[in-house]
Amino acid sequence: MAFVQKPQVYKSAINTVELGAGDRKIALGGATVYPLYSFDAPIENAPKIGVEISDLGLEGAPKAMLDYYGDCKTIAEVAKKAAAMPGADFVCLRFDGAEPGEGERTVEDCVKIAKEVAAAIDIPLVIAGCKNSQKDAQIFEKVAEALTGRNVLFLSAKEENHKTVGASVGLAYSQKVGAESSVDINLAKQLNVLLTQLGVAKENIIMNLGSAAAGYGFEYVASTIERVKLAALAQGDAMLQMPVVTPVASETWSVKEALISEDDMPEWGNQEQRGIQMEIVTAAACLAAGSDAVILKHPASVATISAMVAALM
Amino acid sequence: MALTGLDIFKLTPKTNCKDCGNPTCMAFAMKVAQGAIPIDKCPHISDEVKAKLDEATAPPMKTIKIGTGENEHSLGGETVLYRHDKTFVSKTLYSVAVSDAYSDEQNEKAFADIANIDYERIGERMRVEAVFVDYVSDGTKFLDLVKKANDMGRTLIINCADADLAAKALEIAAAGKPVLSGANASNFEAMNALAVKHGLVLGVTGKDLAELHDTVEKLEKAGNKNLILDVTMANIKDTFAATVQVRRAAIKDGDRSFGYPSIVNAARLAAGDRHMQTALASLFTLRYGSVVVLEGMSYADALPLFGLRQNIFTNPQKPMKVEPGIYPLNGADENSVCLITVDFALTYFVVSGEVERSGVPVNLLITDAGGYSVLTAWAAGKLSASSIAKFFQEADIENKIKSRTLVIPGKVAVLKGEIEDKLPGWKIIPSPPEAIQLVKFLREFNA
Ligand code: B12
Ligand code: SF4
DSSP states (O other): OOOOOOOOOOSSOOOOEEESOGGGOEEEOOOSSSTTOTTTSOOSSOOEEEEEEETTTTTTOOHHHHHHHTTOOSHHHHHHHHHTSTTOOEEEEEOGGGSSSTTOOOHHHHHHHHHHHHHHOOSOEEEEOOSOHHHHHHHHHHHHHHTTTSOOEEEEEOTTTHHHHIIIIIIISOOEEEEEOOSOHHHHHHHHHHHHHHTOOGGGEEEEOOOOOTTSSHHHHHHHHHHHHHHHHTSOOGGGOSOBEEEOHHHHTTSHHHHSOTTTOGGGOOHHHHHHHHHHHHHHHHHHHTOSEEEEOOHHHHHHHHHHHHHHO | OOOOHHHHHHHSOOOOOOTTSSSSHHHHHHHHHHTSSOGGGSTTSOHHHHHHHHHHHSOSSOEEEESOGGGOEEEEOOOOSSTTTSOOOSOOEEEEEEETTSOHHHHHHHHHHHHHOEEEETTEEEEOOEEEEEOSSOHHHHHHHHHHHHTTTSEEEEEOOOHHHHHHHHHHHGGGOOEEEEEOTTTHHHHHHHHHHHTOEEEEOOSSHHHHHHHHHHHHHTTOOOEEEEOOOSSHHHHHHHHHHHHHHHHTTOOGGGOSOEEEEHHHHTTTOHHHHHHHHHHHHHTTOSEEEESOOOHHHHHHHHHHHHHHTSOTTSOOBOOOEEEEETTOOTTSEEEEEEOBHHHHHHHHHHHHHHTOOEEEEEEOOTTOOHHHHHHTTSSSHHHHHHHHHHTTHHHHOOOOEEEEOGGGGGGHHHHHHHSTTOEEEEOOSSGGGHHHHHHHHHO
16 A cells, blocks of 8 residues: 555644744744744744853853853853854843842842843743742842843743742733743643643743753653654643743753763763763753754754754754 | 464364364453464464465564674564553664775774774663775775674675675674665565575665555565665665655554664764764654664764663653662672662662762662662652661661761762751761862862
């Protein structure tokens, strides 16, 4: 029997969620086919790539990355360069320095930095917090207020702070809420239910289902994304139809493969290449599993992953 | 596709003679459908019907074996599209290409890469499993490469659409049970004869899926079902489409002619771009590439790819664990400092590796944390001051070890106070969060 193509188009769709404002705004989601399966039906919104920058600047960044940013001195200059990186669809500003402890950055300071960054770029902005959810809630509220109208995504609202983050970011200032759960489909769904019950429109929610570097528990990440996509598309579960964004750089650059120097591990060879390939492998695997956006930081990874996405669309 | 009991019943003689040990033909048919008994338990079913049933009840995707001895690998045999449904059984193999179209320098580099990558990760040996020897136009150079590749001690994939030249290559390499690849719509008869003669797996290509399917059907009609499908098309998009659709047709739609493992040639899809090749290797590890061909492999490519593969092909139902207990490292004795962590195999592997690198004698204590990582165990309540105290008691640490210094994982530094309360007399020291920081930490600590 001859082979007949059987396109698999679902009756349900992933929600379309817009980020940013004006000419350079982008949309995530919208598809009725499995992510990347553009052979089943055209995919209107290709997966997007974010470039991560930190409030702590470029200290400790690998050489080619430092070369790329050149003589940028202020955070605004760094943001501008990040936005201009070939393949970049949005910029993600992470407040690493806000973590409670000695010399922590104040909320006011965070607001100031966020405004500088927002003023320097015209592509969409994503704000990521530190590791402390209480502090995050405070930062997000004030930054969301200061950047009203910019349609910023905040990463993330977690179970423990979703009420404050949902109320400020999602309701008071109509920005986008990132719902972060820890690699579990039921927790992801529950958080979406809680946020929608709070009144946050489902078109204003994006999920961060959790992330890990390749080789470090990544199987759970891949399976969770796959299960969420199948529940959204095949079973039409409205509480799982939010697009998925996966932060990759923040995981991959802190594993041994990326961190250990060539002096300490001569047989492993060039350290920067190891970091880049770890970022590329993890990002490609997240997209294959179904992420609608990934957040990277090295120019070489951004170029490769955006070229891969373009080639698949 | 699976047959129902009723389908099978229709094929029995319906005489209820009980020779099969079942009261009726219907009862027999139901058991066969469940896979409880084989069809040949009924002596009265004709060979013709048996063949038909064998076909219908065979698994959706064939398991194909390539190579010999320690280089034998199984490909295919998958029954699901997603690993949360059932464990994937045959891991993706990474293969490095040499070609008569490459410069000598590039080929030498590829051989050097293959020899160089060899390490262990959580009990699994990681190395390039296959050498892809590609013929383009220079037959003499190609045969020379086949010889060299054959000496590498890996499984070969001989990609040569010229049957006469392939015959010569097989004189050199057939004993290692390589894959003979390159059968297509126009040469499949000669290639098939060659593969059958040497008892080899035949690799089939086509300009599109329709042509590929057609050639496979012809080969099957000729009696060959020992096949691999090279699904590499003109570009990345078409190749991805082909790979996914072949697997989907086999598993979901029961299309047996696509129920074979696949080869994806990333070296050809992204020639010269090693970053892109690695990205594609990752993509096709998740999406149905049985063999992925690359231009080379450095540790920068290998470490994340093999790590990813190890993750994706593990059993989702059972975490990999190590036995709780005392692990003396670097010649540690009862006076050496203690370091505690969880029984998740990955964590043990990472932490013990770093301790070994430091050269500092350490008693590594592994607690029962249900096979979870440090933070997962902590969040699940399986790594706490009480669980550590309980472990100390059960493993009789107080009597077995004289040192009273315990280093706890940096990611759970908050437990320090509680542990001090539970383990009077012990000095509790939080460590840096990442294992990689251990070498420096331990050396300074020891100084
Ligand atoms: C995979 C995963 C799971 C898997 C389990 C995998 C496993 N076998 O552990 C599953 C899906 C089952 C899971 C479940 C849960 N998880 Co989980 N999970 C992860 C994930 C993605 C990766 C974990 C991993 O494998 N890490 C790799 C190992 C090697 O790391 P590690 O053990 O920490 O070891 C490192 C260091 O700690 C250090 N180290 C270890 N020991 C020592 C000792 C010394 C002395 C030193 C110096 C260093 C050191 O060495 C290693 C490398 O540096 C993380 C997020 C992430 N990216 O880390 C979340 C994460 C750990 N999970 C989390 C949570 C909350 C949970 C759940 C409670 C949620 C839920 N789903 O119900 C459950 C708990 C389990 C339960 N109730 O059943 C949270 C924890 C939050 C927190 N800070 O407390 C995390 C951080 C995700 C998040 N961002 O929210 N999880
Ligand atoms: S042996 Fe065959 S014919 Fe006899 S009862 Fe069993 S199935 Fe029916």
